[in-house]
Amino acid sequence: xxxxxxxxxxxxxxxxxxxxxxxxxxxxxxxxxxxxxxxxxxxxxxxxxxxxxxxxxxxxxxxxxxxxxxxxxxxxxxxxxxxxxxxxxxxxxxxxxxxxxxxxxxxxxxxxxxxxxxxxxxxxxxxxxxxxxxxxxxxxxxxxxxxxxxxxxxxxxxxxxxxxxxxxxxxxxxxxxxxxxxxxxxxxxxxxxxxxxxxxxxxxxxxxxxxxxxxxxxxxxxxxxxxxxxxxxxxxxxxxxxxxxxxxxxxxxxxxxxxxxxxxxxxxxxxxxxxxxxxxxxxxxxxxxxxxxxxxxxxxxxxxxxxxxxxxxxxxxxxxxxxxxxxxxxxxxxxxxxxxxxxxxxxxxxxxxxxxxxxxxxxxxxxxxxxxxxxxxxx
Amino acid sequence: xxxxxxxxxxxxxxxxxxxxxxxxxxxxxxxxxxxxxxxxxxxxxxxxxxxxxxxxxxxxxxxxxxxxxxxxxxxxxxxxxxxxxxxxxxxxxxxxxxxxxxxxxxxxxxxxxxxxxxxxxxxxxxxxxxxxxxxxxxxxxxxxxxxxxxxxxxxxxxxxxxxxxxxxxxxxxxxxxxxxxxxxxxxxxxxxxxxxxxxxxxxxxxxxxxxxxxxxxxxxxxxxxxxxxxxxxxxxxxxxxxxxxxxxxxxxxxxxxxxxxxxxxxxxxxxxxxxxxxxxxxxxxxxxxxxxxxxxxxxxxxxxxxxxxxxxxxxxxxxxxxxxxxxxxxxxxxxxxxxxxxxxxxxxxxxxxxxxxxxxxxxxxxxxxxxxxxxxxxx
Numbered sequence: 001x002x003x004x005x006x007x008x009x010x011x012x013x014x015x016x017x018x019x020x021x022x023x024x025x026x027x028x029x030x031x032x033x034x035x036x037x038x039x040x041x042x043x044x045x046x047x048x049x050x051x052x053x054x055x056x057x058x059x060x061x062x063x064x065x066x067x068x069x070x071x072x073x074x075x076x077x078x079x080x081x082x083x084x085x086x087x088x089x090x091x092x093x094x095x096x097x098x099x100x101x102x103x104x105x106x107x108x109x110x111x112x113x114x115x116x117x118x119x120x121x122x123x124x125x126x127x128x129x130x131x132x133x134x135x136x137x138x139x140x141x142x143x144x145x146x147x148x149x150x151x152x153x154x155x156x157x158x159x160x161x162x163x164x165x166x167x168x169x170x171x172x173x174x175x176x177x178x179x180x181x182x183x184x185x186x187x188x189x190x191x192x193x194x195x196x197x198x199x200x201x202x203x204x205x206x207x208x209x210x211x212x213x214x215x216x217x218x219x220x221x222x223x224x225x226x227x228x229x230x231x232x233x234x235x236x237x238x239x240x241x242x243x244x245x246x247x248x249x250x251x252x253x254x255x256x257x258x259x260x261x262x263x264x265x266x267x268x269x270x271x272x273x274x275x276x277x278x279x280x281x282x283x284x285x286x287x288x289x290x291x292x293x294x295x296x297x298x299x300x301x302x303x304x305x306x307x308x309x310x311x312x313x314x315x316x317x318x319x320x321x322x323x324x325x326x327x328x329x330x331x332x333x334x335x336x337x338x339x340x341x342x343x344x345x346x347x348x349x350x351x352x353x354x355x356x357x358x359x360x361x362x363x364x365x366x367x368x369x370x371x372x373x374x375x376x377x378x379x
Numbered sequence: 380x381x382x383x384x385x386x387x388x389x390x391x392x393x394x395x396x397x398x399x400x401x402x403x404x405x406x407x408x409x410x411x412x413x414x415x416x417x418x419x420x421x422x423x424x425x426x427x428x429x430x431x432x433x434x435x436x437x438x439x440x441x442x443x444x445x446x447x448x449x450x451x452x453x454x455x456x457x458x459x460x461x462x463x464x465x466x467x468x469x470x471x472x473x474x475x476x477x478x479x480x481x482x483x484x485x486x487x488x489x490x491x492x493x494x495x496x497x498x499x500x501x502x503x504x505x506x507x508x509x510x511x512x513x514x515x516x517x518x519x520x521x522x523x524x525x526x527x528x529x530x531x532x533x534x535x536x537x538x539x540x541x542x543x544x545x546x547x548x549x550x551x552x553x554x555x556x557x558x559x560x561x562x563x564x565x566x567x568x569x570x571x572x573x574x575x576x577x578x579x580x581x582x583x584x585x586x587x588x589x590x591x592x593x594x595x596x597x598x599x600x601x602x603x604x605x606x607x608x609x610x611x612x613x614x615x616x617x618x619x620x621x622x623x624x625x626x627x628x629x630x631x632x633x634x635x636x637x638x639x640x641x642x643x644x645x646x647x648x649x650x651x652x653x654x655x656x657x658x659x660x661x662x663x664x665x666x667x668x669x670x671x672x673x674x675x676x677x678x679x680x681x682x683x684x685x686x687x688x689x690x691x692x693x694x695x696x697x698x699x700x701x702x703x704x705x706x707x708x709x710x711x712x713x714x715x716x717x718x719x720x721x722x723x724x725x726x727x728x729x730x731x732x733x734x735x736x737x738x739x740x741x742x743x744x745x746x747x748x749x750x751x752x753x754x755x756x757x758x
Contacts, residue, residue, distance in 0.1 A: 021510070045615075054433045057513060059506035060461040063748035066615045067509070067622065073634050075613035076749070077467045080457040082439040088456045092471065099477035127438035130446070131400070134436060234454035236424075236445045243446065255452050369442035370455070 002097050003226040004376065005104075006035025006216030007341040012326030013180040014114040015210040020056055021068055023110050023212035027331075028069045031106060031214035036223075039069065042216070044102040045076035048089035048109040049330035054124050055116050065108055082128030083279060085109065086213070086333020087234075087363030087372025093217040094232040103219050109334030110212040121208050125329075128366035130240040141205055141280065143241055143367040145197035148282040150247040152199065154297070157285075159199050161300040163190040165281035166203040166323055168309055173320025175310075175351035180209050180326030204281040209326035213335035222379060227341045227359075231260035231375035239369040252371035253290040253362065260360070260373040261292075268292030271314060271375075272356025273343055275336035277364035278321040287362055288316060291373075310351065318343060318351055333363035333372060344378040381476050382605040383755065384483075385414025385595030386720040391705030392559040393493040394589040399435050400447055402489050402591035406710075407448045410485060410593035415602075418448065421595070423481040424455035427468035427488040428709035430503050434495055444487055461507030462658060464488065465592070465712020466613075466742030466751025472596040473611040482598050488713030489591040500587050504708075507745035509619040520584055520659065522620055522746040524576035527661040529626040531578065533676070536664075538578050540679040542569040544660035545582040545702055547688055552699025554689075554730035559588050559705030583660040588705035592714035601758060606720045606738075610642035610754035618748040629747035632669040636741070639752040640671075643737075647671030650693060650754075651735025652722055654715035656743035657700040666741055667695060670752075694732055697722060712742035712751060723757040 008030025010023055018026075024047070032039050047061040058064065062076030079089040086109035093105040113121055126134050129143065151157060166185060173179035185203060193202035217229070235255035238244055244251070261267055268291060276291065278284035285299040293314055294302045302308060308316035319325040319339040322332055340359035342348045363372045387409025389402055397405075403426070411418050426440040437443065441455030458468040465488035472484040492500055505513050508522065530536060545564060552558035564582060572581035596608070614634035617623055623630070640646055647670060655670065657663035664678040672693055673681045681687060687695035698704040698718040701711055719738035721727045742751045 050438055051432065053430065053503075053506045057502065057506050058510065059429055059459060060508075060618060060745050060748060062460055063615050063618050063744065064509065067617045067619065067748070071615075073614045073616065073631065076460075076615045077471075077613070078459040080438060080459060081441055081455075092456070092474075095471075095475055095478045095480050098479065099474045101474050101477070123436065124432075127432045127436050129439075130443070131437065234456070235452045236442050236450075236455045237452065238446045239439060239442050240446065252452065365442065366439050369439060369446070 001222060001228055002094055002217060002219050003222055003228045004215050004337060004341050005218045005223060005226045006031040007338040008034050009178050009213040009335050009338045010211050011178050012209050012211035012328060018210065020052055020058060020110060020112045023112065024065050024108055025068050027212035027214035028065060028106060028108050031216050035216035039071060041104045042071055042074055042106045044096050044105040045071060045074055046089045046092055046105060046107045047078045048085035048334060049078055049111060050080055050082055050085050051111060051124050051329060056112055081370040082365035083329050084333060084363045084365030084370040084372050085330045087374065090333065090337060090374060091232045091234055091372055094229055097217065097219045105217045106214060107217060107334055108212060108214040109331035111328035111330045112210050113208045113328060114210050132240055141197040141200050144280040144282055145200045146241060147247045148199050151282060154248055157300045161304060162204050162281040163187055164304040165278060165284045166190050168303060169278060169317050169321040169323040172310060172318050173324030176320050176325060179320040179324055180207060181324045200280055206279045206322035206327040209328040211326055211328035211331045213331045213338050215334055215337050225345055227344050228377045228379060229374060230377045231263035233259040233263060233373050235371050237369050239366060241367055249290050250286055250364065250368035250371060252368055253287060253364065256371040256373040257291045260375050264375040270358055271360045272358050273340060273353055274314065274316045274360040275319060275339050276316055276362040278317060278323050279327060291362060315353055336361040336363060340376050344376060380601060380607055381473055381596060381598050382601055382607045383594050383716060383720050384597045384602060384605045385410040386717040387413050388557050388592040388714050388717045389590050390557050391588050391590035391707060397589065399431055399437060399489060399491045402491065403444050403487055404447050406591035406593035407444060407485060407487050410595050414595035418450060420483045421450055421453055421485045423475050423484040424450060424453055425468045425471055425484060425486045426457045427464035427713060428457055428490060429459055429461055429464050430490060430708060433503050435491055460749040461744035462708050463712060463742045463744030463749040463751050464709045466753065469712065469716060469753060470611045470613055470751055473608055476596065476598045484596045485593060486596060486713055487591060487593040488710035490707035490709045491589050492587045492707060493589050511619055520576040520579050523659040523661055524579045525620060526626045527578050530661060533627055536679045540683060541583050541660040542566055543683040544657060544663045545569050547682060548657060548696050548700040548702040551689060551697050552703030555699050555704060558699040558703055559586055560703045579659055585658045585701035585706040588707040590705055590707035590710045592710045592717050594713060594716050604724055606723050607756045607758060608753060609756045610639035612638040612642060612752050614750050616748050618745060620746055628669050629665055629743065629750060631747055631750035632666060632741065635750040635752040636670045639754050643754040649737055650739045651737050652719060652732055653693065653695045653739040654698060654718050655695055655741040657696060657702050658706060670741060697730055715740040715742060719755050723755060
């Protein structure tokens with residue numbers, strides 16, 4: 001049995017007084033402290049990060065984290081799969097434990113983005129896409145806007161429908177003090193926000209963020225607070241949108257999800273709470289469909305009708321999601337696990353779900369080329 | 380039993396007519412072809428790379444490699460630990476197979492560096508060091524020059540002694556058509572080359588290179604050509620030189636080496652051939668000592684006296700090493716494995732060792748913060 005025994009998230013936001021090193025230190029110490037272990041028990045460190053080489057001139061984050069946290073000769077490395085780096089790093093932690101290489105692994109996701117200009121960040125994020133897409137002048141919001149247009153055409157959805165993703169996730173974030181935008185928004189605010197890449201407006205987009213999150217993953221005997229990892233799966237799709245068969249679904253999400261349900265021996269109906277990758281509003285709509293939480297083409301209706309609200313059938317993105325909790329790229333996939341663990345332990349003060357034992361985390365890289373799906377269960 | 384069943388290296392050098400994608404394609408196809416398997420057998424792709432985000436605006440290389448090689452939904456990710464990325468990726472491949480997550484893994488190491496200016500590259504490589512070292516204006520050759528000065532003081536070595544590392548590795552490279560500098564050099568050439576960071580001269584330094592290398596690692600039943608991986612170990616030391624207890628050894632190398640010997644159940648005396656991380660001449664001298672091939676303080680004498688020559692007691696860096704075969708950062712650790720496999724299979728035309736079944740590969744990140752040691756055995 002492999003479980004999460006410690007979980008910690010820093011505040012997400014524009015943290016101009018915090019360095020990359022500060023964030024690694026706070027998150028790493030926070031998770032170790034939450035796991036109530038001596039740090040000498042850590043026998044592998046995995047750091048999830050996409051952009052620090054380009055934005056901060058700092059690579060080699062595995063060894064750097066070991067130095068910052070004073071973990072002696074503990075093996076360490078960095079894992080990168082664009083915005084899915086966090087989920088992929090967790091998968092590597094589970095793999096190392098299954099292999100018998102480690103008993104207790106510290107996974108830290110971190111990104112420091114807001115010190116740079118928006119154009120620098122927009123360019124840097126396109127490192128997750130293909131060179132053809134960069135040469136065509138596409139931005140990330142442009143890629144998802146293309147998907148939204150095809151989705152609108154096929155399923156008769158509208159900008160108005162997209163807005164309810166932002167409204168829900170901001171409402172959730174308003175109860176999460178770690179969120180970058182802990183306030184609710186009105187329909188009119190969303191619809192009147194500036195258009196970034198039609199049909200996506202500013203409030204359809206997750207923000208540029210600083211932040212870190214960390215978890216301790218272990219095969220040690222279960223403690224009462226531990227949350228088991230019952231499935232950990234990755235899948236890949238073409239990096240370029242032009243190579244995809246469909247633009248209204250993410251095939252990597254579907255495959256990673258199906259493999260995860262099979263591994264955990266459950267179906268989508270068994271999921272009590274989920275954190276999904278809502279980098280753009282259209283992404284959450286596709287995610288709830290591709291993960292089997294509702295029929296294809298029904299996601300936007302279910303979101304609008306409150307099925308994925310805090311008090312709905314299946315609460316989705318109680319953290320506020322990427323949209324309102326923030327999206328420090330490498331940290332996002334780890335933060336999803338922190339939120340699920342906090343909820344499943346019944347420690348989510350002010351936003352706690354009433355019941356539920358099974359959570360799902362869904363983390364996407366690029367415009368869908370990488371998907372990581374994890375299923376957690378409180379014993 | 381986990382073994383290497385396919386191995387391939389592209390030409391290393393200033394490959395101005397080859398893109399990052401071209402190199403990934405050639406190396407990936409080369410290794411799959413050499414393994415004599417259908418590519419549908421690959422169930423995990425690991426890409427080792429340090430700098431493509433910063434130099435080529437391209438991250439997300441795991442998924443990109445899957446697209447380039449047309450490997451469908453195969454899980455994929457990038458691994459980074461500075462110049463040790465290749466060795467660390469191989470360790471992750473072994474881990475995934477031990478965990479039962481994969482039976483056959485494709486590991487591709489790749490770097491494209493020579494299209495950029497030397498100052499851009501020098502800055503980018505300092506991403507492997509600490510921010511304090513960058514702020515102090517240190518370069519990588521500067522860091523190793525500091526180690527060389529302490530070594531000279533302690534063991535009474537000189538620039539003249541360093542030169543024999545370059546002479547040996549260039550002589551080896553002259554027999555390797557894949558090497559960046561396949562020609563021998565004279566003592567005078569080395570000593571008269573320009574000083575980069577005293578006491579290190581131009582010929583004490585590995586070059587800036589483009590290139591890729593790939594291996595197929597598998598748990599499938601052994602074929603006659605396969606080479607078993609009998610040990611795979613990582614260790615970490617502080618990123619900053621100022622935090623180290625000693626500057627005349629790399630503690631991470633010593634620990635990873637000791638763990639590898641224990642795992643393989645052998646001693647340094649059993650090694651028949653080695654590829655060690657000679658990013659600078661002083662690094663090879665420390666490596667042969669730290670790996671136990673000779674006593675501390677004796678490395679430079681043994682190199683000068685030919686013990687690590689092609690026809691010496693223990694041939695070291697028959698590929699030409701980083702110095703003369705070239706050092707496309709992410710590819711280096713994988714190329715070391717390609718060289719060992721080629722030699723242990725007796726397929727190293729023109730530079731084949733006469734006898735020998737056990738090889739060791741030693742890959743270092745930064746100024747010694749990460750070390751990966753692998754031991755291979757021909758059955």
